[in-house]
Amino acid sequence: MGTLVAEGGAGLNTAVPAQRAGYRLVHEATRTATAAFPYSTATRTEWTFASARPRGKADGEQLPLVQVDYALPTSDDGKAAADATLLVTPVHLDGGPHAALRTSTVQLSYDDGATWTTARLRHRGDGTVSVALNAPASAQYLSLGVHAADSRGNTVTQTVVRAAGITE
Numbered sequence: 001m002g003t004l005v006a007e008g009g010a011g012l013n014t015a016v017p018a019q020r021a022g023y024r025l026v027h028e029a030t031r032t033a034t035a036a037f038p039y040s041t042a043t044r045t046e047w048t049f050a051s052a053r054p055r056g057k058a059d060g061e062q063l064p065l066v067q068v069d070y071a072l073p074t075s076d077d078g079k080a081a082a083d084a085t086l087l088v089t090p091v092h093l094d095g096g097p098h099a100a101l102r103t104s105t106v107q108l109s110y111d112d113g114a115t116w117t118t119a120r121l122r123h124r125g126d127g128t129v130s131v132a133l134n135a136p137a138s139a140q141y142l143s144l145g146v147h148a149a150d151s152r153g154n155t156v157t158q159t160v161v162r163a164a165g166i167t168e
Helices: none
Strands: 021-030 042-051 066-071 085-092 101-109 122-125 128-132 141-150 155-166
Touching: 066 141, 066 155, 085 101, 085 141, 101 128
Parallel strands: none
Antiparallel strands: 021 042, 042 155, 066 085, 085 128, 101 141, 122 128, 141 155
């Protein structure tokens, strides 16, 4: 979906065609794990959305991007219990559309993304789902893969390698 209209680094501001069209926005980041910061060593977020020039608004408007919020009980050093419950909540950015949200897929990996397991979702309303971790005894880290969408067809797919540690 969409045509590449710009590439950039830490920030991006670009003009796009005025007519309504589908777009794809991808953000990737990697960093080396250290003893002090072992988490989120790689992230990839891909949004698809439809957008057009806003009518009667000189300053534009918020893109209809779906974000994903995570809630996972962790210790002060960022480690979760092997059987912890993860909450995944899709949200729109402030000023975005008022459209129903749904989390359709959560995948878990305990080997930095080499293998993935599709988690069983418990729907909690407003697009939020809960997932029970079932980390193997050998697990040191939890990686996440999530797909969510709104009722207008805007989507987000996000992968976070080493989202959290797993207690021993």
